[in-house]
Amino acid sequence: MSILKIIEYGNPVLREPCKEVSKISKKIKTLAMDLLDTMYKANGVGLAAPQVGVNLRMFVIDVSDPKGPINPTIFINPKIIKKTGAINSYEGCLSFPQAYTNVRRYSNVTIKALDIHGRPFVMEAKNGELLARAIQHEYDHLDGKLFIDHCRNRFEANQVLQKYNLPPVEEDRLIDEEFLEDEIVKYELEHPEVVEQQRKEQETDE
Ligand code: ZN
Secondary structure, eight states, rough: OOOOOOOOOOOOGHHHHHHOOOOOOHHHHHHHHHHHHHHHHHSSEEEEEGGGGBSSEEEEEEOOOTTSSOOOOOEEEEEEEEEEEEEEEEEETTTTTEEEEEEEEESSEEEEOOOOSSSSEEEEOTTOOHHHHHHHHHHHHHHTTGGGGGGHHHHHHHHHHHHHHHOOOOGGOOOOOOOHHHHHHHHHHHHHHHHHHHHHHHHHOO
């Protein structure tokens, strides 16, 4: 078990699409354990292989209460097979120390993957819960995409990135999500109390 060095935004490694895992070897099992150790050490809820410089389609997630027992899940060669609904997600990333911004996400996702024994499993995450957002966030890493590519406001995102001495958003990487944005705005207009709650939570973070 080892703590690995987490690659930071600006390093081109984070933009490279990853390759499928061809065999769940001892090396892959060790990598899974190292990813978990590294994620826990950094107080993260997810970590993908490219974030430690390994170009393979694999990530780990644990969204359980940090005060309770651990509940890790390892995803190998994952595929999101269904995504519906839209939600605002205030996100950060271990490759972007301390920088958080509002991004667009689907609220419900279904993912299939292989576990550490090579057995297939399917996982469903709903209602914009942390698990649903973490799955989309980590899955993106495998395709060289980053959370800021989904930012709802590039000016707000750039302000935050600058504050933490990180490079600005890459304009040509911004993902066109007009449909998601429309859905989120519609939801926010109908639920002003949710927007107010989110605003308060973000203030306490700053
Ligand atoms: Zn990340």
